[in-house]
Structure formats: C-alpha cells, structure tokens
Amino acid sequence: MKNRFLNLKTLSLACTALLLTVSCSDDPDSPVIEEEKEDSSRWITVAAARMGDNPGDGNGGTLIYSISSDDAKAPSVSIEPFDNGFIVPSNRTARLQASEDGSTIFNISYAGDTGGNYSKYTVNGGQNFVQTGTGVSIAEYVGTAPRWIKLFDGDNTGAAVYVSTVNEVDDNGTPNDLLDDTYFRTDATIGVVTLDLVNSTINNFEEHNIALSPELEAQGYYIGRIDMPTLNAAGDKLYIGASIRKVDPATTERESDFERLGSQTIVLDYPSLLNPTVIASSVGYGDTNGYRSINAFEYNGSVYQANQNDPEGSRILKIGANNQYDDSYDFNLDEALGVQDAYILAWRPAANGKGVLAYRHAGSVEGAAGAQGFFALIDLNAQTATKIDAIPYEPDFYLFQYQGFAVDGTEIFVTQAPVGKNGNIYAIETETGEVTKGAELVNVEGSHYIGTF
Amino acid sequence: MKTYLTSIFLLLFSLFGYSQNGHLYGEIAFNNDEPVLGAQVVLRGGNIERMTSSGIDGEFAFKNLPYGTYTIETHSLEAKPHTIEAEINAVEQTLKYVLEITEFQDLDEVHLRTKTQKEKIEDEGFAVNVIETKEVSQRNIQTTELLNTTVGVKIRQNGGLGSQAQFSLNGLSGSAVRIFIDGIPISIYGSSFSVNSIPTSMIKRIEVYKGVVPGYLADDALGGAINIVMHKGTKSNFNASVSFGSFNTIQASVNGLYRFDDSGFTVKASIFNNYSDNNYKVWGRSVVDKGLGGVQTPIVARRFNDAYRSTGGMFQVGYTNVKWADQFFIGVTGSDDFKEVQHGTFMTTTPYKDRFLESDALLANLTYQKKDLFTKGLDVNINGAFGKRNRNVNDTVAKAYSWTGEPAIDFKGDEYDYSWGSQQEGGPTLATIKRNVASIRTGVSYGINRHHKFVFNHFYSGIDREDSDALKSLLENTFVGTRDLDKNILSLTYELNAFNNKLKANLFGKYYQQKTVNIDPFINSSTGQLEDDVTSANNKDEGYGFAISYALTPTISILTSAEKAVRLPDEIEVFGNDGDNVIANPSINPESSENFNLGFRFGAFRIKKHAFTISTNLFTRNIKDRIGLPIETSLNVNDETIFYENQGSGTSKGYEASLDYSYNNNFKFNFNISQFELKIVNRGVEIDVPNTPFDTMNAGLSYGFSDLFQKNTRLNLYYNLYYTGEFSYIVPQGSNTVGDDFFKVPEQLAQDFGLSYSFPNEKVVMSFDIKNIFDKPVYDNLSIQKPGRAFYLKLNYFINKF
Secondary structure, three states, X not given: OHHHHHHHHHHHHHHHHHHOXXXXXXXXXXXXXXXXXXXXXXXXXXXXXXXXXXXXXXXXXXEEEEEXXXXXXXXXXXXXHHHHOEEOOOOOOOEEEEOOOOOEEEEEOOOOXXXXXXXXXXXXXXXXXXXXEEEEEXXXXXXXXXXXXXXXXXXXXXXXXXXXXXXXXXXXXXXXXXXXXXXXXXXXXXXXXXXXXXXXXXXXXXXXXXXXXXXXXXXXXEEEEEEEEEEOOOOOEEEEEEEEEEEOOOOXXXXXXXXXXXXXXXXXXXXXXXXXXXXXXXXXXXXXXXXXXXXXXXEOOEXXXXXXXXXXXXXXXXXXXXXXXXXXXXXXXXXXXXOOOOEEEEEEEOOOOEEEEEEXXXXXXXXXXOEOOXXXXXXXXXXXXXXXXXXXXXXXXXOOXXXXXXXXXXXXXXXXXXXXXXXXXXXXXXOOOEEEEEEEEOOXXXXXXEEEO | OHHHHHHHHHHHHHHHOOOOOOEEEEEEEEOOOOEOOOOEEEEEEOOEEEEEEOOOOOEEEEOOOOOEEEEEEEEOOOEOOEEEEEEEOOOEEEEEEEEOEOOXXXXXXXXXXXXXXXXXXXXXXXXXXXEEOOXXXXXXXXXXXXXXXXXXXXXXXXOOOOOOEEEEEOOEEXXXXXXXXXXXXXXXXXXXXXOOOOOHHHEEEEEEEEOOOOHHHOOOOOOEEEEEEEOOOOOOEEEEEEXXXXXXXXXXXXXXXXXXXXXXXXXXXEEEEEEEOOOOEEOOOOOEEEOHHHEEEEOOEEOOOOOEEEEEEEEEXXXXXXXXXXXXXXXXXXEEEEEEOOOOOOOOOOOOOOOEEEEEEEEEEEEEXXXXXXXXXXXXXXXXXXXXXXXXXXXXXXXXXXXOOOEOEOOOOOEOEOOOOOOOOOOOEOEEEEEEEEEEEEXXXXXXXXXXXXXXXXXXXXXXXXXXXXXXXXXHHHOOOEEEEEEEEEEEEEXXXXXXXXXXXXXXXXXXXXXXXXXXXXXXXOOOOEEEEEEEEEEEEEXXXXXXXXXXXXXXXXXXXXXXXXXXXXHHHHHOEHHHOEEOOOOOOOEEEEEEEEEEEEEEEEEOOEEEEEEEEEEEEEEEOOEEOOOOOOOOOOOOOEEOEEOEEEEEEEEEEEEEEEEOOOEEEEEEEEEEEEEEEEOOEEXXXXXXXXXXXXXXXXXXXXXXXXXXXXXXXXXXXXXXXXXXXXXXXXXXXXXXXXXXXXXXXXEEEEEEEEOOOOOEEEEEEEEOOOOOOEEEEOOEEEOOOXXXXXXXXXXXXX
C-alpha cells in the first residue's frame, strides 16, 4: 500500500507538471530599426509579399520597408523587410500607392473587416511609418475589395471603381416556358468614387449603366470587370480600363473561348464623373483593366495604356488628346521584343517617355508560383522594347503580383528576387539603359518582392 | 501499423487455446437495457455456495464448477431480487437475464449508472470524450457551449445564439469533422436541426471521437466524429423547460415518452423553440457611424439585424422491449429556422439590414434495435432518415444602413442605395437550394462469446440538390447544373476483450465508395429540345485502424488508437463551381490522413473522500493530398481553367490533458488543457497554419448543498472559466516586424457562474446563469465580437412516474 501511494504521488506530480505546461511567448522587445537619409536623396519603399498557403501567393501579409535612394543603389546594403518591415493592414495583398516624392504611402485595405478603409503613412525610414489623417472608407461605394489607383494630379486624388452585372432575359410573357425565352443583354452597372487623399474625405461618387452596341450585346458581350482609372492630360476626362466577357445567349452561361473585341475603355467627365461613353481600339484586342499595378499613364498629352490577354500579344495603346484611341499607334510587345504571347504584368514610364516593363511570354519557364517574368526597357516614342539583360532571371522569378516602380527623375527602381530566394534592388537609368545593382533583398521561404514606391 | 496487427492476432490465438471444465459466464441487465453493476450474485447447488458481484457490463463468472444444476440468486439495490436455475453441462456455459427495476430509486444511483456507460465507451481505447447532458440540460447551456469545453474540441462561432459555428478536433476542422445524430449525418437535417438548435434535454450524451472513429460510426471523417446520442429510454416520462435571458432570448422545449406496458406500444415526442434578438453590444475598429465626406465616428452599437429563431420537433411511434424488437420506431422530424445576417465573414463598416437566411427540413425516420436477434449474441441496429430540406437566402434591400441601425448617409449627407442593389456585394438574391436527402446506417454485431465480437456496419448517404434564384429568369435558372452525391461506406470491426477485461482491442477496416453526378442541361441543337448532359465520377478508397486499451492496474490504463482515415472529395471539388469559374477534375484523389493517439488514464484514485482522475492524450495527424485551389496567376486570372487539385501534406500534433477531482462526491473540480501545432506543406514549403486557436484551457468548479432552505432540496453552484490563447489571422511574421497587432485575435478569457435549485418533490428545477461575468470582449474570429455579459433563468419540470 505504501508503495502504491508513492507511485501515485510521483505520477500525480508528473501529471500536474504536464498540466501546468503552458506555452510562454519569448517576445523580447526589439529596438525599432531606423534608417537615415540625406536631403539630396529620397525614400525608396520596398514592398514584400509573404507567402500564405502556397509559394508566391503573397497572401501572408504585405510588408514595407524604406531606405534612402542612395542606400537602395548600394550593393553593400542588405535589408530584411520580412523580419523588420511594417505589415500593411490589409487582409489580402495590399494595393499600395506612393506620393511622387516617395514621402507618403497610401493604402486602401483589400478585403477583411477594414476592407475599403483608406489610410496614409508618412515615410520615416525603415519600419517607421506614421499614420496620418483620419479614417475614411470607400467600401459603401465600391465594396470591401476596391480596385483603386492614385491619379496623377499632384497626389491629391484617388479613384476606385466597381462593376456589377445582371443578365436581362425576355420571357416572352410566359415565365414558365423555357424554350421561348430570349437573352437580350447583360447590364453592367458601374460605380466610380473619387477620394481626397490630402483631407481623407470622399470627393464624388456616381453610378452608370454601361452599354455596348446592341449587336454586341445580343451576342452576349458585356463589361465584366473594370479597373485602373486614369486622368487625361487636360484633367477633364477619366479613363477606366475594362475587361470584356461573354455569355452564351442560348444558356446565359459564361464562355471562356470567344472572339475578342477591340480593347475597350470607359470615358467619364472629370471631376463630375458624368456622361459615360465607351471607346474601342481597332488595334488591340486585349483587356485594359490591368491587375494590381497602374496600367495606364499620361505622357506628352496622351494616355498610354497596356493591354493583357491580347491574342497577338500585349500592346501599349494610345488614347489621344481627343479622348479616342489613336489607331495609328501600334506598339506590339511580341514584335518589339521578338517573343510570342508577350503579357504585360506591370509597367511604368518616366517623364521622358522611356520606362520599364515587367512581362512574361510563351518562352517563360513555369516556376514555383507561375510563369517566369522579365524586365524590359521601353521607349513609347520609338515603340521599342529591349529585355534588360543586366538583371538575372531565374525560373522562380515571378512578377504577376508586381506593383510598384519608384521613379526618381529618369531613374526607375525595381525589385528582383525569385520566390523564396534573396535578390537585389536594381536602378535603371532610362535615358542610357544603364543598370545599377543595388541593396540586397533578404527573402524568406515561399515569399517574393512586389516592387518599390 | 502492421506490427500492431500481428501482435493482436498472436494474442487472439493464444486466447482460443485457453479453456477448462464447467465455467459459467453470466450477464445481467436491467429491464431498461442498462447493465447491472455491482449486484450480489450467489450460486448454490450440491455442496457448493459461492458469491461474486457483477462488473461494469453486468457480467460475472463462476469457474471450475462440477456439472450439475445450480440456483442463482441476484440482489441489487435498484432491482427486485431475482432467482434462476442454471444447468452446467458444457465447458463454457453462458447465462443472460434481466432484473426488474424497483419503483424507489434515488437520483444518485441513476447517475452512477449513466457514468458507467460513459466509462465503458471511454475504456475502449479510442481518443474519445463522452459528454453527459443530464445535469447541464437543466441549466442555460447550449450544446455548442458544452462541446466547446470538451478537451481537444474548439468551436468558433460568429456571434450569438444560432450563429454559424465551425468545429475543430485536435486542429482539424471543416469537412474533416463529421457530426452525427444517432449515427446519421447532421448535415442532412440542415441548419434548422443542428448543434445550434437541438436542446440539450433531447440529448442523452455526446460522443467525441478524435482522429480515430470506430466502425459503427464509419464515414469519411478525416479528423474525427461527433455523435449526438438522443434519449433511448423506455420509461414513461415527461419534461418541459423554458428559459429567458438577455438579448430577449427565450428557449423552450418539451419532451415526453409514454409506453403502454402491456403491448409495448410507445409514443415519443419532442418539440423545441429558440429565439434571440442577439442585440448585444459591439464596438471596435469597424463599428463606426459615417458623416459628411465619409468621416468616421467610432460608436458602441447594438447589433440590429441578428435575430434568430428555430423551431422543431420529433414525433415517433413504435414498440419497445417487445419480443421482436428492443426499439422499433417510425416517425418524423421537422424543423424550421430563420436567421438574420448582420454582416459577412467580417464585421465591416457596412452592416447588413434585412438580409436573412431561412431553412426547413422534413424527414421521415426509422429506428430498429434488437439484441440477440434469432440467436444469442446477434445484435441488429438500423437507423435511417430521408426527406427534403430547403434553404433560402434573402437579400433584396439596396438601402445602406449605419451601425446605429438607422439609414446611413453618403458623403453628401443623403441616404443612399448600394450600387450592387443588395446588402452583400454580389447583387440581390432570393436563392433557394432544395435538397432531397437520405441516409441509413445498419449495424450488425455478433458476439461469439465474451471475448470476441464482430461488428459489420453499412452507411449510405445521398444528396441531390437543385439551385434556383427567384430573381433570375427561368433561362438562367435552367442552365445551372445540378449535382447528386451518393456515398456508401462499409466497415468491419473485430472486438476483443481479454485478460479479465484488462485488454480491450478493436480492429476495423473501412471501404469507401462515392458517386458524384453532374447534370448539365443544354438545348439540343438538332431537336431544339432541352436535354441533360450527365457525367459522373466514382471515388473508392479503403481505410483501417485499431484501438487498444490495456489496464496495467485497476487505476492505470493505456489507451492507444490509430487510423488511416479518408475524406472523399465533395461534389464541388470534383465538378467545380460554375459561379466561381472552377471546372471539373474527375481524377482528383481523396484526402487521407494517418492519425495516432496515445493516451493514459490514471484513476480514479480514491483516498478517503477524495477522488481524482487524470487523463492525457498525445496525438499526431499526418494529412496527405490536401484538396485545394491553385493560386491566382497571370495564366488563370482571366480564364476559367482552374480546378481543385491535391496539393500537399499537413501535420497536426499536440497533447491534451484533463484532471477531475471530487471531494465527497459533492465538491467537484475539473480542468483541461489542449495545445497543438498545425503545419502544412505546399510545393515543398512548410508553413504554420494561421487563424487557428492553438491553446485552450477550461476549468470548472461545482458544489452542492442539500436541504438548504427546505428538506429534500438541492442547490448546486457552478463556476466555469474558458481560456483561448491569442492567435494571428495571418501566417507568423518575422521577429521584429511592426503592425502585427492588426491581425491578432486577442486572448479570450470568459467566466460563467450558475446555480440550480431543485425543489422538494424533484419535479421542478430552477437554474440561473450569468455568462461572461466580467463583460470581456470575446472573439473567436478576427474582429467578430461575441456576446458580453448575459443573464439567463430557466425552469424545468419533470414527471417520471405516471
């Protein structure tokens, strides 16, 4: 009996110890990482996208970290945004915008409880981003996953858009008879909101029903997705990129393989956001709504707009000062780069009409997260594009989610890091094509970098 | 696993070789089917007089008896004395008989017997918790709350009464966890008859099997199963209860059973009604009122579109304890619910108004149970239900509302409508899903003798669904494809009981077969007629496992179990979803997982009036071929060619432990803790799964006073504490990042207090509960606040004798 009691005591002690094992978090307060900047230099904010479930999905958080443009160009500098960065409050990959001088970062939270909330941060270097201004949300106008862009009007205005569609069917007065029902069109209702970035208030909001021609509508064509609002040079029209979709009129089911229309853009009066019209290109046949980075830019009085999913390869299209497509301008990337199925993932011209373009093509290797990406140096006037060979391209170099190109005069900064591998910032002098390898970007497993701001 | 199997079989053969002359094995049950524990059994005959007492299963044995005739007298506190004659003329003689329960029983003894049932299941070697509802059914406690305090179980709810709940067992959740009512999947009843709505008074007990699921509950449950066992008693009884509480919560239920003792004809009925406004207070970063220009003012708001009502009932007629059946019932189950929806997946700055869900179900059910059918040891158990269930989503109001509950104003100061024409983005809807559902489970077991038993189980479940939306044209509704799913699961179990009940082993194999059918209407271009394009996919797989318990000493047991578990792809994973542009992948493989549990139980140790038990379980789950969607890339973002695929592996490992202590059977303390880590590997990269509560602890205290204000009364006091550790909505970040707090789901610590008072005649029990005494903000999910402090009062009325 005595023996048994001893056993019991030992056992119960052991068990109590087990029961009381509660995990302790070892979270010593680390010092704030600081970065410094000379007055002659500007901040370059690097954006990094952490892996969520899958390598390269970028769903594990968007982190930003700022260094001076001098440091950005110094290969001796090494930065670790994944360890030391600021996590932008956005449930899915944040869509970031920066002021032209790089001193302010603008964000509208994408999805989640704060989806649609606008916030801005003063860039103080390193992980130090100070939120300024009051909160405002555009969720009630364009949803909690808004597609928004900062307009090029001196960092004053942001614009976001939304489209919802509904099929219109004529039941011929017999709601229960299927065979005499006819589809006649899909109605697209768009919402456009403009946001005062300085005072954090809503400027304007308008809704419109957007129609294509009756012939196209009868075939099932409609505007299914819109994005990338861009101001024209005169500042009196807003262009909105569009993706054309199609249903089968016989069944109202969406089709995936259909004859593509000329690239379309919605044009609104600005700032009233009234009088919508749709313009179409007879040169390009792809979508003009881009993905996550700005897809259209004003240069020299015209707006240059990239398209995607063009059967002949991506193009840069031109919308002239008359607010119509200039079909005499045909800048085809397949031809300019000498590749097949070029696809513009992101791009950005400097003020000189020369810029950097991220693309993939039929020859891209299928890497960890998707098709391998490349950078090219382009010239909007000469309609030339040249792959930048000074940047290393690995199969896992993935640019689909690429968002930002910081522009400092004629110099453009890009991030280069394959999924899960370290890389570098590269500064490209667009005038000369000279490429400077800059600061090292330390990566973590499954993650990648999505640009500079 | 193979080595385990070999050793089991070796053990089995050694047992067959062990026998001698004249053993008598007896088994005693009460006339309500419960085994008789601790009855005194006296055997007399010739010169022999021996005495023993019956064990947990009502079993007893007299060994090495000379052939001859004996008289056996049985005395139990709870039954009338019983005498029977038995003749020993074989090496092994078995004897089964029934004791008639006496009229005077006090409640404590009934309680003791039900606890035996609990221990019996927990002794089989599975990682199982058996939750008894007898005591809590008198209190203001929901079934979900009860499950949530069970070790290893975590329920995450999106709000108050009736809100959407997600179950997790040792870290596996979603479709990895299957929930049953008496072995029938709860999903066939829909949301109107669910863990959220069934009153605890209709439930006898809940069995929670973690990782390894016995053959009699076979389904494609990758992570475990929860079985809600309804009352099966055959004694006439009636009880009614009504509860009132905060947020205008009213819950009422009535249960009754009447048995005509002469014919055995039995009528059973239960009805319930639950209602709550769920208008509890919320605050936080998204609870704002918006003014001119969209300027936001944080407010404390009451939820204003969150009411919930569920009504349902069950009516059964049949026979009990008759020659041809222990239980035979046919009946109907009907239910109906209504749930307003205050917000989507998250609490945003744009709360919903007048969006609601409705569902109803009407099913016929059949129950047949018979022990010793045709021959001794052959038990048959059939449970089935079939019928229809419907679900509607209603969202047609375009007007925007503020968290104040009033119409919201836009930046210009005007009331406005959402451009998408509904509360939730995506447009107005009156979507209806109609389902025909059927499920039947058949179990046949044959006990060769006290040591060996075989159990065969067949489970069928079928669903066909039809979707439509009254706001869409016939043309659009017609061409929405429909999906049927039929599932058959067979299992064979061998149960071994050896070394005087010290060793219990359970070996099982499961065979899974599932057929999914896709029906896509089209107009035949040559005939102009509507035709169906029918495609189908068939998935088959096998699984197997075991559970072993071994009692090293009467107070120390090892419980170990393992299973290769399977989850078959559901119809969306096979056929995709037109609306989400996901196409079919008929060659997709099932998910599978190797699950292991190793548990110890120490106790119950009794030292004077102290008694305590400690249980622990260590577990691992190794999941393969996880089913998921590929990531969005430039290649698939604009086309419709994505499909579900088998992606990678995952592991969950951790431990759980619980301590139960009681003093004088009156002061009780229990504590449990569960911790685990959950990782997945996709394309060779391992990550910690975010948005998962890894640490949970629960503690409870109770104390009873007898004869406090009057004679024959009892006052019980209860205190409970619930803790869930902080976790992050997104994957773990770097060591020195800032801004992490935005994604944190803060630590939850809630404390409840309750008391119940039973009046002298034991016909009335009144209980009072305060939940979340300190009014702490509690969150299961990012930013979705659950109710604060709440008060509930409940009255129960019982009649046990007619």
